[in-house]
Amino acid sequence: MSGPLDGIRVLELTDGTVDYCGRLLAGLGADVVLAEPAEGSPSRAVGPFLDDIPGVDRSLAFWADNVGKRSVVVGGDDADSGDGADSGDGADSGDGADSGDAGLLALVAGSDVFIHTLRPADAARRGLSFEALSARLPHLIVCAVTPFGQDGPWADYLADDLVLMALGGSMAGCGYGPGPDGRYDTPPLACQEDQALRTAATYAAIAVLAAVAWRGEGGTGQLIDVSAHECSASMTEWHLMTYLCSGEIYRRGPHPTLTGADGRQIAALTPDFLGPHVFTRMLEMLEADDVAGPLSDPAFADPGHRARNYGDVWRALKRLAEKHPAEELYRLGQKAGLPWGVIRAPEEVLDDHHLAARGHFVALPHPELDRTVTYPGAPFVAHGSPWVMQRRPPLLGEHTAEVASEWARPTTQPPR
Numbered sequence: 001m002s003g004p005l006d007g008i009r010v011l012e013l014t015d016g017t018v019d020y021c022g023r024l025l026a027g028l029g030a031d032v033v034l035a036e037p038a039e040g041s042p043s044r045a046v047g048p049f050l051d052d053i054p055g056v057d058r059s060l061a062f063w064a065d066n067v068g069k070r071s072v073v074v075g076g077d078d079a080d081s082g083d084g085a086d087s088g089d090g091a092d093s094g095d096g097a098d099s100g101d102a103g104l105l106a107l108v109a110g111s112d113v114f115i116h117t118l119r120p121a122d123a124a125r126r127g128l129s130f131e132a133l134s135a136r137l138p139h140l141i142v143c144a145v146t147p148f149g150q151d152g153p154w155a156d157y158l159a160d161d162l163v164l165m166a167l168g169g170s171m172a173g174c175g176y177g178p179g180p181d182g183r184y185d186t187p188p189l190a191c192q193e194d195q196a197l198r199t200a201a202t203y204a205a206i207a208v209l210a211a212v213a214w215r216g217e218g219g220t221g222q223l224i225d226v227s228a229h230e231c232s233a234s235m236t237e238w239h240l241m242t243y244l245c246s247g248e249i250y251r252r253g254p255h256p257t258l259t260g261a262d263g264r265q266i267a268a269l270t271p272d273f274l275g276p277h278v279f280t281r282m283l284e285m286l287e288a289d290d291v292a293g294p295l296s297d298p299a300f301a302d303p304g305h306r307a308r309n310y311g312d313v314w315r316a317l318k319r320l321a322e323k324h325p326a327e328e329l330y331r332l333g334q335k336a337g338l339p340w341g342v343i344r345a346p347e348e349v350l351d352d353h354h355l356a357a358r359g360h361f362v363a364l365p366h367p368e369l370d371r372t373v374t375y376p377g378a379p380f381v382a383h384g385s386p387w388v389m390q391r392r393p394p395l396l397g398e399h400t401a402e403v404a405s406e407w408a409r410p411t412t413q414p415p416r
Helices: 019-027 060-066 099-109 120-125 130-136 161-168 195-216 228-233 238-246 277-288 303-308 310-321 326-335 346-351 353-357 400-406
Strands: 009-013 031-036 070-073 113-116 141-146 223-227 257-259 265-268 340-342 361-366 371-376
Touching: 009 019, 009 099, 019 031, 019 060, 019 113, 019 195, 031 099, 060 371, 070 400, 099 400, 113 195, 130 141, 141 195, 161 195, 161 228, 195 223, 195 228, 223 228, 257 310, 265 310, 265 326, 277 310, 277 326, 303 310, 310 326, 326 340
Parallel strands: 009 031, 009 113, 031 070, 113 141, 141 223
Antiparallel strands: 257 265, 265 340, 361 371
């Protein structure tokens, strides 16, 4: 089975923070090759590990974001992805690239898309700047994913996900609400895992798809400059737009949750802004269980009255929650048209019968381990351009000779 990017060669030289970009492209059928140093990509050292035994080929975090790829080991400082300090003033135009990058440059020449996390000075020093590459390879699409982009006063700065989420504004909206006096005595909370960098990786994949399509229509290669800072700023949902349009500052507060009879929680939004049907159907649900109480008073049909007496609404919902386990409770809410959902632990998602029915989970053999591993599959279903998931994550350097032989032959541009 082939995907819509069948025949497209993608080379990754990253610090492990945006591996998800290549995973998406591999799922769409691209031949994605991860260039790694002899000790392996930094993401191979990230736990948890299979059976809690560390090893370069046992990182479950690495597996999750590198399924479907191939791995090559490149020599010298080929896989230096820009984590270290700046080297020099970055004035090298690329003509005198590091000698250790010769093998890497050969792989770049055989690829359609080159994804890297090099900061501008490092890319220039190594002959991997877009200007140096495009002069020889006009077909090449270069996607640079860095904390702050390829230009601007912060272009050479480093940042982790915590810094990016803080600077982008999203973190300010996460955390506990103010105390009774209206003052906050708790700090904002960081989102779990690498939300800013995962968003940047997703946006990068979307941009690569657009660049490949444009090149196929008679265009050439181009530079895609992805700033994780900008990606983080774009995911503040309505908070930034509310301020820009009304001048009102979003105040963080607790997310409304209900605790079911079994002690598990559900996210229980009751958004009036979706329309008057929200309260009508919610009231029908509450009255069916004889827990509506004062909400049956016609006065509650008025949104203003509900807002002034929201405590009565919430107490009625709590009475409903006391009678039903969480899985049953959220389905009652969904049936009434409310955007409710069980707050599940990640491992509980494996038992989601809806995802299973849609074929979301994919089992891939790991012959070197004599076992089969289940992976999350496609984030969408596209019948005309199917998701491809047939290759387990690569062992370190597993495909070095294979890729060198295949990619020695230049690609035909454009591919379609």
